[in-house]
Amino acid sequence: MANLWRVYLRVFLTFAANSLVRDMSFRANFLIQCISSTSWAVMNLGFYLIIFVHVDEIGPQTGWGKYEFFVFLGTTWIVNSLVQTLFMPNMHEFSELIRTGNLDFALLKPIDTQFLISFQRIEWSSLANALLGVVVVAVGMHQLMTRPEHPLPLSAVTIALYLFYILCGVTILYSLMISLASTSIWLGRNQTLYDFWFYITNFSRYPMEMYRHGWGVVLWGFFTFVVPVLLVINIPARVLARPLYPDPSVAWPLAAFTLVATVGSLIVSRAIFCRAIGSYRSASS
Template sequence: MIKYIRLFREFMRACLVEEFEYRANFAANLLSTVFWLFMAILTVQVYFYRTQEIGGWGFYEVLVLLGIFNAVHGFIEFILQPNMSRLVSHIRKGTLDFILTKPVDSQFYISFRHLVFWRLADIILGLGLTAYALVELNAVPSVVELIRFVIVFLASLVVVYSLWMGMMMFSFWAVKVDNLSYLFSSFFETARFPVSVYKGLLRFTLTYIFPIAFITTFPAAALIGRISGWQVVWSVGIAMVCFGLTRALWKIALRHYTSASS
């Protein structure tokens, strides 16, 4: 474990040095992040001009969820997107061979080698928006609610990682799977609002098949006291199952990988 912590720290150091080689670009990206979060808040306000609640959630409760959505999106852009796109390239070009020969777990290396640091602003601003909304609600989470939030939020990140990694691993068998990332993004956009907004088959799909509910709705519900203990356990269970399936699929994929030297 210590070995991988040190390795991740080296990944961060190398990527941070690379990021600050283009400081003007770094600053411009930060401004872009602030702008798009501001636009997202305005979009929510438009919905609430004609209603007092959406799916049983009030304006500031939805802002709590929107902040978490922004934080999860920042996690995707900080770690997942830059690495998963490179996985497809490595398989196509055969350069995955060089990674497999390294004395480190190949899935760990593929998942965390490249980091986009300015995307941390999404995470910080998202959690800041969540904190602001909680203040406006006069809802100070208790210690139990904070613990539940941390557990469910970490579980949501595991679910996101597993879903994205699982889709990208189809590149071991298919020639082109880039469009799957757009499919994921389309489904992920539905997480901007509580899953209770959606009805019927769509709600079932977003809860049990493509578990969007576990990504944003459950963490937000934990902060505003809308989640029960069994739902926390359920979130952890879903995360463990998703990660276990992803890990198993990775091992199967490697067995089917035809290297450039074979």
């Protein structure tokens, strides 16, 4: 068993190293990618700073003030950047492998196929945004912890929980992505992957209080219980920044449910993946 883990870890590290070597051999491309993604992030930050010129918090009595939102925004960047670094190129590649029939090779290897196609490429340049995210979260947290009224406490446990829920978020997004990419096996081609991805994850980028009223509740329900993207950033960001809503009576069940949602997403996506691979028909020689 320990041996098996070692095999997977070694393969993962080799993927990581090979990707780095490859990225480095196209240095200019690497730098441009870092710069373009970080400048997008900075513009994003500027946009929210403008919003906070006009309002004190997002939604009345939600507790999402400027620095709480900094934490939320930074978390968004961290999660998205991790997904982009680890999975985005792989899922795109997966669709291509299916279309061109090159998935054949993955199926020949004595290692879990899902693991193999999920981690083959690591796009190191996308990690720049995660670093930026850490900075923004740190700035936000510093402000919240040093404010004169009710300075926010921060413990090691909180940080551990935060990291854990980030992991859950990344896992949920990964599950969604691989489920979408798997459909290429039946569709032959799935170029709408990126579009669809953008539509769905758009809902994860804002505090869930947005959906508190009217028909927003329906959206809230759908994106919490059916396609749980709303939990991806909201839960870790809440663990750190502690806005007012939801109160503890809701917060803990929500946090517990996130665990269920993470495990559930993984199981469902694994099932979809296995079915897809079962009906793979390869392409002409």
